Amino acid sequence: MKKQYDCHKISGGKVTGQLLFSDDGMCFYLIEPKDGKIIEKEHCLYQKSVAGKILVFPYGKGSSVVQADGMYQLKMTGMNPAAMIxxxxxxxxxxxxxxxxAPMVNKMDDDFYKDFHDGDMVELDADNGILRKI
Structure with a gap:
């Protein structure tokens, strides 16, 4: 396993946290703002909280209003993900x-998806496009 993985900055910031992987796309409007738990019954992370996690997912789903409002509601209650990959x-x-x-990156090294799992602690420096295992 490498110590450092390259990525591409979409939105800047530097955070430390646990990874949470989703095989399904994310609709932030279908996350409960009170506790950060996914309320979409068909979602692979149903009833799991994204609060404070570095959320790894394939794509977003929903309109611009739904996505922005969902992310805003989570941020206002402090139940938002720490960052998104x-x-x-x-x-x-x-x-x-x-x-x-909200820190967000894409274009992760292919090895990242093989080397990391739910719960792994990482530092994501979106400004410099670097992810490190800690």
Missing amino acids: VVNADTTLAASAIILD
């Missing part, structure tokens, strides 16, 4: 992250 960052998702000052 996304495979396919559409314009809506990227703009919402930038507006809400």
Whole structure:
């Protein structure tokens, strides 16, 4: 396992936290703002909390209003993810992250997806495009 992985900055910031992987796309409007738990019953992370996690997911889903409002509600209650790592960052998702000052990256090294799992502690420096295991 490498000590450092390269990525591409979408929205800046530097955070430390546990990884939480999702095989499903994310609709932030379907996350309960009171506790950060996913309320979408068909989602692979149903009833798991994204609060304070570095959330890894393939893509966002939902309209711009739904995504931005969902992210905003989570941020206002402090139940938002610490950062996001996304495979396919559409314009809506990227703009919402930038507006809400939520660290987000994409274009991760391929090895990242093989080497890391839920619960691994990492430091994500989105400004410099670096992720490190700690």
